[in-house]
Amino acid sequence: MLPLVLYDILTKLPGNSCSPNPAKSRFVLSYKNLPFDTVFVEYCDIAPKMKEIGASPNKRDGSTVYTLPVLSDPNTGALITDSWAIAVYLDETYPEKPVFPKGSRGLIRSFDSAVGALLGPSFGFALLRSSQILNERGQKFFINSREAFFGEKRDAHWEALEQKYYGSAKLWYEEIEGEWVMGDTFSYADIIFAAHSFWLKKVCRDDEWKRIASLHDGRWKRLLAEAEKECNLV
Ligand SMILES: N[C@@H](CCC(=O)N[C@@H](CS)C(=O)NCC(=O)O)C(=O)O
Incomplete structure (x- = not known):
């Protein structure tokens, strides 16, 4: 292959x-x-x-x-x-090891929209950090094409991230019977969630990632590490 x-x-x-x-x-x-x-x-x-x-x-x-x-x-x-x-x-x-277990695609699509809608209000803060890891040319291009986001308030972004995004996720995850969104079955829903935490971990400054990593007894840091292990990425 x-x-x-x-x-x-x-x-x-x-x-x-x-x-x-x-x-x-x-x-x-x-x-x-x-x-x-x-x-x-x-x-x-x-x-x-x-x-x-x-x-x-x-x-x-x-x-x-x-x-x-x-x-x-x-x-x-x-x-x-x-x-x-x-x-x-x-x-x-390549149907072996499906990330959409049979019959789950519609529900995971709704999960994707819900997660995206919750993450949206905290974008300004995370996008600013994302711009800072691009080279100078990329940074100018990025900032010019996203001016509206950068004018927003940092505190409001943190509040959206901690309370709305991870706060809502905490309520969902408390309902889960098992380790993953679909219980014992790993799926694309877990990848969606892990990929966002992976992004924040990479672009945030150390103290900022520590703040996220310590939320809800370190749940999101652990979940990211477990998903990376499941995907053979560590
Ligand atoms: N819905 C798309 C969104 C992709 C997307 O926005 N990618 C960003 C990077 S994470 C991008 O390429 N942005 C280019 C641009 O906005 O000019 C997907 O899931 O692939």
């Missing part, structure tokens, strides 16, 4: 990978033990590079934008944009 190719965002961090959406695809590929190479693309080169390889653009708030992750599969010729579409493609094409 030829290795698949995952297009991810280039950063200044050691090991590079940090963006939440490409992280979801990396978790899925690794969980399924599929061989893959990563191509890191500079933030401001995403659109020209994706046009060059013939990838489809994505939709955001009604406008068209080139985003990562994009996955190329030389075994089938598929070229897929969007982390959700990539997860679905991988499960349909």
Whole structure:
């Protein structure tokens, strides 16, 4: 089998990978033990590079934008944009070790929307940190395209992250009978959640990550570590 190719965002961090959406695809590929190479693309080169390889653009708030992750599969010729579409493609094409256990896809899709809606209000803070790990060219591009987010208040972002995002997740996780969202069965729902914590861990400053890691008796730090283990990433 030829290795698949995952297009991810280039950063200044050691090991590079940090963006939440490409992280979801990396978790899925690794969980399924599929061989893959990563191509890191500079933030401001995403659109020209994706046009060059013939990838489809994505939709955001009604406008068209080139985003990562994009996955190329030389075994089938598929070229897929969007982390959700990539997860679905991988499960349909390589059904061993499914990340969508039979009949769960609709529910996990709702979970994805709910998690995204809760994380949204804390974006300004985390996006600022994300901009700081890009190189100078990438940083300018990133900030210009997201001006509205950076004007918001840091305290409000923390409150949204701690109380709304992780606070709601705590209520959900208290209902779980087992370790994972689907009880004893690991699924894409756990990957969605882990990928966001992975992103925060990578982009936040030490004291900020400690603040998140100590929330709810360290539950989110533990959950991330367990998901990384489950996906053969540590
Ligand atoms: N719904 C998309 C969102 C992808 C997305 O927004 N990716 C970010 C990086 S995490 C990106 O490529 N942004 C490029 C831009 O906004 O110019 C997915 O899940 O793949």
